[in-house]
Amino acid sequence: MTILIRNGRLVDPRNERDERVDILIKGDSIEKIDKNLSGAGADRVIDAEGLVVAPGLIDVHTHLREPGFEWKETIRTGTMAAARGGFTSVVCMANTDPVNDNKAVTEYIMEKTRTEGVVRVFPCGAVTKGLKGEDLSEMGEMHASGAIAISDDGKSVANAQLFLKAMEYARLFNLAIICHCEEETLSHGFVHEGHASLLSGLDAVPSLAEEIIARRDIALAEYVSSPVHITHISTAGTVRIIREEKTRGVSVTADTCPHYFTLTEEATLTYDTRAKVNPPLRSAADVAAIKEGLKDGTIDIIATDHAPHDAISKDVEFNLASSGISGLETALALSLGLVEEGLLDLKGLLRKMTDNPARLLHLPLGHVALGAPADLIVFSDRAEWTVDKAAFLSKGKNTPFDGREVRGKNLMTIVAGRIVYTDPEFR
Amino acid sequence: MNWIHKDLLGVRELSREEILFLLDTADSFRDISRRDIKKVPTLRGKTIITLFYEPSTRTRVSFEIAAKRLSADTINISTSSSSVVKGETLSDMGRNLQSMRPDVIVIRHNMPGAPHLLSKILDCSIINAGDGAHEHPTQALLDLFTMREKKETLDGLKIAIIGDIAHSRVARSNIFALKKFDTEITCCAPPTMLPPGLWELGVTVTDRLDEAVADKDVIMMLRIQKERGGTSYIPSVREYSSLYCLSEEHVAKARKDVIIMHPGPMNRGIEISDRVADGAYSVILDQVENGVAIRMAVLYLLSGGES
Numbered sequence A: 001m002t003i004l005i006r007n008g009r010l011v012d013p014r015n016e017r018d019e020r021v022d023i024l025i026k027g028d029s030i031e032k033i034d035k036n037l038s039g040a041g042a043d044r045v046i047d048a049e050g051l052v053v054a055p056g057l058i059d060v061h062t063h064l065r066e067p068g069f070e071w072k073e074t075i076r077t078g079t080m081a082a083a084r085g086g087f088t089s090v091v092c093m094a095n096t097d098p099v100n101d102n103k104a105v106t107e108y109i110m111e112k113t114r115t116e117g118v119v120r121v122f123p124c125g126a127v128t129k130g131l132k133g134e135d136l137s138e139m140g141e142m143h144a145s146g147a148i149a150i151s152d153d154g155k156s157v158a159n160a161q162l163f164l165k166a167m168e169y170a171r172l173f174n175l176a177i178i179c180h181c182e183e184e185t186l187s188h189g190f191v192h193e194g195h196a197s198l199l200s201g202l203d204a205v206p207s208l209a210e211e212i213i214a215r216r217d218i219a220l221a222e223y224v225s226s227p228v229h230i231t232h233i234s235t236a237g238t239v240r241i242i243r244e245e246k247t248r249g250v251s252v253t254a255d256t257c258p259h260y261f262t263l264t265e266e267a268t269l270t271y272d273t274r275a276k277v278n279p280p281l282r283s284a285a286d287v288a289a290i291k292e293g294l295k296d297g298t299i300d301i302i303a304t305d306h307a308p309h310d311a312i313s314k315d316v317e318f319n320l321a322s323s324g325i326s327g328l329e330t331a332l333a334l335s336l337g338l339v340e341e342g343l344l345d346l347k348g349l350l351r352k353m354t355d356n357p358a359r360l361l362h363l364p365l366g367h368v369a370l371g372a373p374a375d376l377i378v379f380s381d382r383a384e385w386t387v388d389k390a391a392f393l394s395k396g397k398n399t400p401f402d403g404r405e406v407r408g409k410n411l412m413t414i415v416a417g418r419i420v421y422t423d424p425e426f427r
Numbered sequence B: 001m002n003w004i005h006k007d008l009l010g011v012r013e014l015s016r017e018e019i020l021f022l023l024d025t026a027d028s029f030r031d032i033s034r035r036d037i038k039k040v041p042t043l044r045g046k047t048i049i050t051l052f053y054e055p056s057t058r059t060r061v062s063f064e065i066a067a068k069r070l071s072a073d074t075i076n077i078s079t080s081s082s083s084v085v086k087g088e089t090l091s092d093m094g095r096n097l098q099s100m101r102p103d104v105i106v107i108r109h110n111m112p113g114a115p116h117l118l119s120k121i122l123d124c125s126i127i128n129a130g131d132g133a134h135e136h137p138t139q140a141l142l143d144l145f146t147m148r149e150k151k152e153t154l155d156g157l158k159i160a161i162i163g164d165i166a167h168s169r170v171a172r173s174n175i176f177a178l179k180k181f182d183t184e185i186t187c188c189a190p191p192t193m194l195p196p197g198l199w200e201l202g203v204t205v206t207d208r209l210d211e212a213v214a215d216k217d218v219i220m221m222l223r224i225q226k227e228r229g230g231t232s233y234i235p236s237v238r239e240y241s242s243l244y245c246l247s248e249e250h251v252a253k254a255r256k257d258v259i260i261m262h263p264g265p266m267n268r269g270i271e272i273s274d275r276v277a278d279g280a281y282s283v284i285l286d287q288v289e290n291g292v293a294i295r296m297a298v299l300y301l302l303s304g305g306e307s
Helices: A075-085 A103-116 A139-145 A160-173 A195-200 A207-223 A236-247 A258-262 A284-296 A331-340 A346-351 A355-361 B016-034 B058-069 B081-086 B090-099 B114-121 B137-151 B169-178 B209-213 B237-244 B248-253 B284-302
Strands: A002-012 A017-026 A029-034 A044-047 A052-055 A057-062 A087-092 A120-125 A176-179 A228-230 A252-256 A376-386 A405-415 A418-422 B047-052 B073-078 B104-109 B125-131 B158-162 B184-188 B204-206 B218-221 B259-261
Touching: A002 A346, A002 A376, A052 A346, A057 A075, A057 A176, A057 A331, A057 A355, A075 A087, A075 A103, A075 A405, A075 A418, A087 A405, A103 A120, A103 A139, A120 A139, A139 A160, A160 A176, A160 A207, A176 A207, A207 A228, A207 A236, A236 A252, A236 A284, A252 A284, A258 A284, A258 A331, A331 A346, A331 A376, A331 A405, A346 A355, B016 B058, B016 B137, B016 B284, B047 B058, B047 B090, B058 B073, B058 B104, B058 B125, B058 B137, B058 B284, B090 B104, B090 B114, B104 B114, B114 B125, B125 B137, B125 B284, B137 B169, B137 B218, B137 B259, B137 B284, B158 B169, B158 B209, B169 B184, B184 B209, B209 B248, B259 B284
Parallel strands: A002 A044, A002 A052, A057 A087, A087 A120, A176 A228, A228 A252, B047 B073, B047 B104, B104 B125, B158 B184, B158 B218, B184 B204, B218 B259
Antiparallel strands: A002 A017, A017 A029, A052 A376, A376 A405, A405 A418
16 A cells, blocks of 8 residues: 655654655555655545644553553553554553563553554553562563563652662663652642642642652662653652753653643642542642743653543542543644744654654654654644544543643544544545 | 522632621521520421531531521431442432432531532532531631621631641631631641641741730630541640640730630640630630521521522
């Protein structure tokens, strides 16, 4: 199958490209990139006039819930949601049931992806068996089965000695180390400590809970000369820490999520469980610092932390509600808000969703080049639409953005030369 | 003034005028409780459910008496929140109760926002009778009622609130309500019992009890929850009481006509000495009496009454 995408604005951060050009896809890879390519002989010609063509987005932080929580999400529905959102690759976290801490689970995920997946899935294995923080998981075997990163996401590895050894051992397989930073003894709450906890009476999570472990994990990684990635950062202090460590030359990268630069703790004041997320939504000052970190490059990546839940997990008291936001289908539009604000240019934004994630994970993806895998999206950076949770392809309808008017919409997703998603209104 | 709120979830959402309107309405109901025949037909045919997920004697009885004196039918449900975790959710419980068409549900819950959850899904009126460390609006209203009764006006009052401010819904509701008037509030507790960001509410903060009570018109003591002793908040209840138990020497530093308040139940000898609790300046039992009038007013206004 050959596909010709004509007249689009190709924005490819890796190759510093932002120009009007045609792209010919043959089979699973990119055959030609040039002006005025002929559509003769192409099986499909896509007119991208006025639209952006970009490498498929890569999400370094997704929860697909399978195996074990298939009523919340499956690899099928999660990857359909990814495709709709413009993601051609997702990293799925290990907190499934059973936990992805051995090759049998990794192989199960890979096999399910082969048979039912819509986009590429790269499993992130657990650092410790059962996410219990006691014994190292078999990361070598998981790596051989397809895992490309390790994380005990959902919590930190409390035992510093153990995490140090995990970082050293992970180097054997060049696995990315993804740190969820949360000091559990400081984290018995549900909302940001300060304004939100004061007014709501809900137990608080101070910024310190994140910052103290971010400092520790970076120090551990530096000690054993391993690169380290800090995920879903939410506080001004963490931005400052990462900026300082980067300046010092430490090999650290970081991501944040659209909700941490779009919403503040105000969203939790009505006890709206859709806004319950871990780490919690922070203050306006934190949001400003996160934006500054995105602008100056301190924050390398925008991830979704897509955390789908069933309705009952959220239709309860705030304390009892599950944490998380179903984020794959709103991430691009919310992130394009940063471009609209003038904080980033389109290339700078896409770099954080394509090239930088690919580099973190050592993937040969995230760019548009001759012979490269044809993972592409076609989107409008101007189309206005209203988020409607009922239209989500994810089983998780848990979004605080339901009803929000946003700008920028993915219209087509191509994975390995196959069109896996087309917006119903796109021809 | 017309009452426009379907629910009473907190005092933070109320205006100064609405609070005064509630107090005035309560004033008009107070005499009923002092009559020989303590019943009026005002809410005849109305059904009021009290749904308590936390133990309570005073507040539940106060609501029930208030409802009965207005001739409403009352149903009391006491349960523990552990049963919610295991079985029926609060939402389902609420929807089931709603099917039996109550007019008002009074809910107490150990988790902040539980009344708000019911409010979002039910058509009947919801009254928050205390939700975790968040709010206890009728307590604040009866406290303001008592202050106004004793001091004639709320404006100009200097008030000390002393105890575990961080975990106290009574403190939060009182601060929210009193800041709508021209009052000066001093909060006093060991630093571990002060909520982060408290300054945001426009109160003065001190950890010294003698400083807190100096020159005050009102001293409001909070109940120290004994289960917090020996935790990260205080080393022991004994040490707490050696530092923060209100004695007659402290009271002597306040204004001569100071009133001493406590939401109850009191821990005598821990946060308040016997002599203070039973002293002439203590209005603790007036608070309890006024609680009935306030709850009559709230039930009346939420049930569609007009003053």
